[in-house]
Structures are given as structure tokens and as C-alpha cells.
Amino acid sequence: MFGEHRYRVRSVWTGDRGTGTSGYRDYDRAVSISVEGKPELLASADKPFRGDPARWNPEDMLVAALSECHLLSYLHACVQAGVVVLAYEDDASGLMREDGSGAGRFHEVVLRPRVTIADAAMRDAALAAHETAHGWCFIANSVNFPVRHEPVIEIVAG
Structure with missing residues (x-):
């Protein structure tokens, strides 16, 4: 069983606080990751990189x-x-x-x-x-x- 397998993932940054990436501390690292037909995964950066520790990194x-x-x-x-x-x-x-x-x-x-x-x-x-x-x-x-x-x-x- 040989073959190629392709995987599609959609990542959407949801962390704009109203000023985009105007400065390193001015935006949230929130991301939503989705694959068609599967539950959405809420992600972020790791906490040391200003991320949300409650989300996957x-x-x-x-x-x-x-x-x-x-x-x-x-x-x-x-x-x-x-x-x-x-x-x-x-x-x-x-x-x-x-x-x-x-x-x-x-x-x-x-x-x-x-x-x-x-x-x-x-x-x-x-x-x-x-x-x-x-x-x-x-x-x-x-x-x-x-x-x-x-x-x-x-x-x-x-």
C-alpha cells in the first residue's frame, strides 16, 4: 500500500485587539486550527512567548x-x-x-x-x-x- 497522502489544515489568527501587530505586546497569539469535518482546535503560543497557557501550542x-x-x-x-x-x-x-x-x-x-x-x-x-x-x-x-x-x-x- 504505497501512495501519497495530503493533509489540509486551516489556521486563522484570531488575536487582533484592534491595532493588529502594531507592537509585540499589542496582539494576542490566539489561533483557531481546523480540519474539515473535525472539531476546531484552539491554539496559541506557549506562555513564555506571550501565549495563552490554556490553549494548545x-x-x-x-x-x-x-x-x-x-x-x-x-x-x-x-x-x-x-x-x-x-x-x-x-x-x-x-x-x-x-x-x-x-x-x-x-x-x-x-x-x-x-x-x-x-x-x-x-x-x-x-x-x-x-x-x-x-x-x-x-x-x-x-x-x-x-x-x-x-x-x-x-x-x-x-
């Missing part, structure tokens, strides 16, 4: 995209490996550093998936499925910084 969304992509790839890898996953949670984090010029970059993202599986005999395959999932993750394959994994495998108490 681009850095949050990048870490979330990596986390979800790995999760979905992992579930597929587990199906193929015969691993029955009963629960999956990830407490992912990303490290971004500013370089002093007004720019910056991510240096790494660490995924910390906690996976509950049905049988102790599946543990090794469940761990190995993380490497398979990492190789399959479209988002991880598209970034130029390390995406590390610190998985924990738990067995359902039976």
Missing part, C-alpha cells in the same frame, strides 16, 4: 503527534506480533532550546509508554514491538532530532 502538538503516532504504530506492531495490549498510556516530554537569535529547535522527545499486556509470555515481543513501531512512525521518521523510548511493560493481574 505548536510545541505541545509536536510532542502529541509523536506520542500518538508511536501509540498507533505500536498497537499495529503488537497485533502482528501476537501481543494482546489491554492498556497504553504515555507521559511524553520534549526538550526545546532557544538559541538566542529568536529561534530554537527541539533536541529530543522522550516517550514513556506504560503498556499493560494480557500474558507474561508476551513481554519480550511487547518490548520489541516498540522498535518496530518507531521504524513505522511517520512523524518520528520526519523529524531531525532523537525520539527516545522508555517503555514499561505491565502484566494484567490475573
